[in-house]
Amino acid sequence: MTKAVRDRPRGTALARRVAGHVVRGLVMIWVVATISFVIIREIPGDPVQGMYESLLQKGMSPDQAERATAVLYGFLPTGSLWDQYVGYMWSLLHFDLGRSLSTPGVAVTSLIGSAARWTVLPVLAGTLLSFLLGVIMGVYAAIKRSGKLGDLLALSGSLLHGIPVYVIGLLLTAIFTTLWPILPSGGPVDVAFVPGLNAGYIGSLIHHAVLPVVTYTLASYGGWILAMKSNVVAVLGDDFILAAELRGLKRGIVFRYLARNAILPLFTILALSIGMLFGGSIFIEEIFNYPGLGLLLVNSISTRDYALMGGTFLVITVGIVVANIVADLLYTAIDPRVRSGEAA
Amino acid sequence: MKRLAAIAALASIATATACGSTGQENAGQGGIYTTIDGSKQINASAPINPFNPVGSVFDGYNGMALAWPKNDPIDPNQFYPAIARSWTSSPDQSEVVIHLQPNARWSDGKPVTSEDIRVSIGLAYTQGGTAYALDPKAAGAAATIQVVDPTTIRITQGANKSNTFLSNLLSTVVVPAHVYGSLLPRDFWQKLKLAQDGKGKPAEQAKTEITGLADKVIGFAPRQDVSAGPFVLERINPGAALLKRNPYFYDSKLIGPDKVELLNYTGNQQIWNYLIAGKLDNAPFTSVPSAVLDRIRAVKGSQVIKGFSPVSTSLAFNQARKPYDNVHVRRALAYLIDRAQVTKIAAPEGGTPSLTTSGIHAEAAKVWLGSAFSGLDPYRLDPAKAAAELKAAGMTRRGNKWALPDGKPWKVEIHVPASFSDWISAAKSISSQLTDHGVDATVVTAADYTLYLSELAAGKYDVGFWLMGLGPSPYNIYQRLYGQANGWQMFGGRLEHVAPGTEGNWMGGPETVDVAGVGRVDPGALTSRLSFASAGEQKQIVGTLAKVSNEQLPVIQLWDYVNTQFVNTSRYTGFPPDDSEALRLSSGVWMQLGMIRKRQA
Numbered sequence: 001m002t003k004a005v006r007d008r009p010r011g012t013a014l015a016r017r018v019a020g021h022v023v024r025g026l027v028m029i030w031v032v033a034t035i036s037f038v039i040i041r042e043i044p045g046d047p048v049q050g051m052y053e054s055l056l057q058k059g060m061s062p063d064q065a066e067r068a069t070a071v072l073y074g075f076l077p078t079g080s081l082w083d084q085y086v087g088y089m090w091s092l093l094h095f096d097l098g099r100s101l102s103t104p105g106v107a108v109t110s111l112i113g114s115a116a117r118w119t120v121l122p123v124l125a126g127t128l129l130s131f132l133l134g135v136i137m138g139v140y141a142a143i144k145r146s147g148k149l150g151d152l153l154a155l156s157g158s159l160l161h162g163i164p165v166y167v168i169g170l171l172l173t174a175i176f177t178t179l180w181p182i183l184p185s186g187g188p189v190d191v192a193f194v195p196g197l198n199a200g201y202i203g204s205l206i207h208h209a210v211l212p213v214v215t216y217t218l219a220s221y222g223g224w225i226l227a228m229k230s231n232v233v234a235v236l237g238d239d240f241i242l243a244a245e246l247r248g249l250k251r252g253i254v255f256r257y258l259a260r261n262a263i264l265p266l267f268t269i270l271a272l273s274i275g276m277l278f279g280g281s282i283f284i285e286e287i288f289n290y291p292g293l294g295l296l297l298v299n300s301i302s303t304r305d306y307a308l309m310g311g312t313f314l315v316i317t318v319g320i321v322v323a324n325i326v327a328d329l330l331y332t333a334i335d336p337r338v339r340s341g342e343a344a
Numbered sequence: 345m346k347r348l349a350a351i352a353a354l355a356s357i358a359t360a361t362a363c364g365s366t367g368q369e370n371a372g373q374g375g376i377y378t379t380i381d382g383s384k385q386i387n388a389s390a391p392i393n394p395f396n397p398v399g400s401v402f403d404g405y406n407g408m409a410l411a412w413p414k415n416d417p418i419d420p421n422q423f424y425p426a427i428a429r430s431w432t433s434s435p436d437q438s439e440v441v442i443h444l445q446p447n448a449r450w451s452d453g454k455p456v457t458s459e460d461i462r463v464s465i466g467l468a469y470t471q472g473g474t475a476y477a478l479d480p481k482a483a484g485a486a487a488t489i490q491v492v493d494p495t496t497i498r499i500t501q502g503a504n505k506s507n508t509f510l511s512n513l514l515s516t517v518v519v520p521a522h523v524y525g526s527l528l529p530r531d532f533w534q535k536l537k538l539a540q541d542g543k544g545k546p547a548e549q550a551k552t553e554i555t556g557l558a559d560k561v562i563g564f565a566p567r568q569d570v571s572a573g574p575f576v577l578e579r580i581n582p583g584a585a586l587l588k589r590n591p592y593f594y595d596s597k598l599i600g601p602d603k604v605e606l607l608n609y610t611g612n613q614q615i616w617n618y619l620i621a622g623k624l625d626n627a628p629f630t631s632v633p634s635a636v637l638d639r640i641r642a643v644k645g646s647q648v649i650k651g652f653s654p655v656s657t658s659l660a661f662n663q664a665r666k667p668y669d670n671v672h673v674r675r676a677l678a679y680l681i682d683r684a685q686v687t688k689i690a691a692p693e694g695g696t697p698s699l700t701t702s703g704i705h706a707e708a709a710k711v712w713l714g715s716a717f718s719g720l721d722p723y724r725l726d727p728a729k730a731a732a733e734l735k736a737a738g739m740t741r742r743g744n745k746w747a748l749p750d751g752k753p754w755k756v757e758i759h760v761p762a763s764f765s766d767w768i769s770a771a772k773s774i775s776s777q778l779t780d781h782g783v784d785a786t787v788v789t790a791a792d793y794t795l796y797l798s799e800l801a802a803g804k805y806d807v808g809f810w811l812m813g814l815g816p817s818p819y820n821i822y823q824r825l826y827g828q829a830n831g832w833q834m835f836g837g838r839l840e841h842v843a844p845g846t847e848g849n850w851m852g853g854p855e856t857v858d859v860a861g862v863g864r865v866d867p868g869a870l871t872s873r874l875s876f877a878s879a880g881e882q883k884q885i886v887g888t889l890a891k892v893s894n895e896q897l898p899v900i901q902l903w904d905y906v907n908t909q910f911v912n913t914s915r916y917t918g919f920p921p922d923d924s925e926a927l928r929l930s931s932g933v934w935m936q937l938g939m940i941r942k943r944q945a
Contacts, residue, residue, distance in 0.1 A: 102398070103387055103389055103390050103398050104396055104397060104398070104562045104563065105391060105393075105396055105559070105562045105564070105565075106389050106390060111389050113387050116390070175620060177617055178620050180616055185614060185617040185618065185621065186583060186609065186610075186617070186618075187581070187582070187584055187608060188581065188583050189581055189583060190583075190584075191579055191580065191581050191583065191584035191586040192376075194579070195579075208583075230484050233385075285610075286610050286611060287613075289583060289609060289610045295610060301792075302793075302794065304794055
């Protein structure tokens with residue numbers, strides 16, 4: 001039997017598996033889009049009145065506030081809920097998320113696209129950095145679990161895991177922007193630099209991303225280290241590790257066995273975390289004035305910008321659904337037990 | 345590995361570059377003035393268009409109006425010149441002639457002419473608004489717009505006059521005709537005439553076509569900024585906007601800074617951090633905890649400027665709900681609240697305790713009412729008077745608590761939006777004071793301001809916080825008490841009073857009330873007259889409405905706001921003094937008025 005013939009059933013099974021995931025994913029997206037459509041429109045509150053009163057609160061005269069808000073009336077969704085729903089779904093099929101109410105005249109896709117790039121940098125960097133740190137330190141904490149260093153690492157994980165992200169963010173802001181002002185307290189990049197591939201602009205991007213990335217890393221590092229430590233300890237007790245040690249295999253090979261088995265569940269979580277990054281990090285973006293998707297979502301809710309809210313929810317949903325599919329396929333690829341089960 | 349090392353090295357160099365000044369564009373002798381636009385957050389996705397509510401046009405910098413309103417306590421028609429160098433108005437404001445700055449030019453070098461003003465007015469019609477309403481019955485709508493010469497334009501008011509017509513005209517935002525003109529169809533002015541003066545289907549069709557342009561106008565995104573102001577937008581990102589000098593500005597010699605950087609903010613905390621770091625030359629006031637305020641004050645060059653702000657905060661009642669329909673209950677609560685204590689807790693820097701409830705900020709009330717102001721009941725803390733009022737309302741004392749006339753417990757729920765820390769502090773202070781006097785009071789928060797307003801308008805609250813005294817126009821002031829929120833609305837040009845709980849009438853007050861020494865009055869009708877009454881009649885009406893408000897207490901006026909601004913004189917000097925008429929305007933306008941000079945070493 002040739003290799004191609006032998007691989008055919010496995011290839012077909014994989015294709016079926018991917019197709020099943022895609023169909024389930026699409027159904028999930030439709031369900032979430034429908035639910036969020038209904039919930040969003042049931043949120044009480046008149047955006048126009050809200051904007052008018054907010055402008056008064058800021059000291060604007062009634063006439064100025066009225067002028068500023070009057071233009072928004074034309075963009076309030078009209079028609080029955082069903083008509084709006086049909087229109088929404090039809091637009092969705094054409095990848096049209098509508099136009100923003102809070103940023104009149106601008107397409108929701110444009111706003112989401114603009115916010116997404118500011119979310120990806122700090123959240124992706126923070127996720128990967130915390131994953132790497134957590135995994136390495138987790139293995140170390142498990143191996144040295146009887147020593148002081150192991151205890152210290154585990155304690156650092158527990159402590160950081162227990163501190164809310166906004167507390168870490170505020171602490172770092174207080175230290176590095178006011179007490180010892182070496183980092184910028186807000187914004188994604190200094191407006192004085194001309195955008196492009198020049199050292200000043202890139203440097204400013206990195207300079208402004210330091211605090212959000214460090215905050216995100218510290219906030220999620222605890223979870224990774226604790227999970228990795230727990231997994232390593234569990235694997236350390238498995239027979240195959242004992243057998244490997246008894247066979248006199250090199251330390252490096254035993255470590256590879258250990259790490260590969262302990263890290264498996266964390267890959268799934270990592271894939272889901274990367275999917276979640278499209279939701280941004282509301283607290284971090286709020287504290288550091290980082291204009292990502294989390295902040296966009298919060299602002300859209302406070303201004304009752306239905307189109308933007310729906311669009312942001314949808315992007316988050318798609319991100320998570322895709323991440324789920326990727327995680328499942330990744331698991332298939334890296335875990336031989338799942339592969340053999342599939343082949344059978 | 346080598347690649348990784350190279351990337352790391354590049355990143356380090358880039359970061360070091362960003363931290364230093366290399367590569368950053370240097371401003372000239374005038375330096376970069378750093379501030380915050382308190383009226384809106386920066387939205388880098390929005391077009392550079394003043395008709396867009398979040399557009400990247402900033403008043404006083406790259407956004408210009410015909411004139412800038414002065415912070416006058418009673419006269420809304422007081423303005424500083426801007427694109428309009430001067431103006432004349434007939435006594436009843438039926439005709440206004442505006443003379444433009446002869447040297448005004450756009451940032452592309454083209455002159456600012458009457459045609460620019462005409463196009464700006466045409467675009468304003470697509471957005472609606474007081475002076476530019478398509479409805480011929482609307483009060484204060486412009487009737488004709490005539491270009492007299494390249495720097496003179498004459499505008500007449502329609503038959504239904506308003507005494508704020510001049511104010512509304514002078515607030516017109518000015519845009520270049522050679523950039524925005526194409527947004528108006530060729531037959532726009534004929535259509536406008538038809539919409540205003542025509543009848544039947546053609547007129548309705550014309551109205552629909554004009555209002556249908558709104559979407560196109562606010563979504564219009566010019567490729568680059570063309571400004572008649574002292575600055576022009578150079579660059580914007582979600583964190584800040586950078587504006588550079590407009591070399592063609594008509595009074596360029598008055599402008600000190602070379603550039604202006606407007607920082608974005610998502611919360612008050614960021615403004616505090618900027619101020620503590622000494623980064624801002626000016627910032628609008630935000631609620632600041634006293635510890636933070638002390639740190640801001642300790643920064644070198646930090647100063648606080650204070651002045652009149654025609655806004656007050658009040659505790660408003662839903663009079664459709666018992667026992668708040670009874671004036672004695674409202675008065676009793678007024679006698680039980682120590683406003684000085686409330687203000688000290690809630691707005692120690694940004695407010696002064698209201699001297700009484702008149703409906704007007706005390707500064708303006710003194711001018712409007714003269715000696716009559718001191719004749720109003722001040723409602724000083726007086727538990728004995730409160731007890732007498734509660735007994736007059738039929739309330740009974742059960743143990744150490746007041747109960748409703750039917751013997752059921754009386755629970756006062758004070759509603760506030762969760763996002764307003766000063767209102768929450770005030771509500772807690774009031775609740776505590778009332779509880780001390782035997783009134784069972786609690787504070788209930790709404791998730792956000794939008795939800796709060798929605799539930800308030802739906803009549804779901806008995807007692808809630810409400811902004812009032814929105815001067816300087818007396819009509820705007822009393823609209824907050826005797827307007828839509830209290831049942832008075834214009835239907836087809838006629839004022840009507842709707843039943844409580846309908847059409848946004850959540851205050852639920854009676855249509856007419858008896859006022860000592862005046863007789864029976866309709867406060868809504870009087871308020872409506874304020875929009876077109878002569879100065880003498882306005883004074884008389886304001887006197888009556890102040891008395892109505894003081895006797896009937898649809899609200900309890902708690903504190904009057906103080907316009908409080910933070911400035912830092914380390915880099916620039918010449919900020920407006922306390923109580924300046926320019927205090928509520930942006931730093932860009934201060935610069936146009938010759939303020940803000942670079943500090944000399």
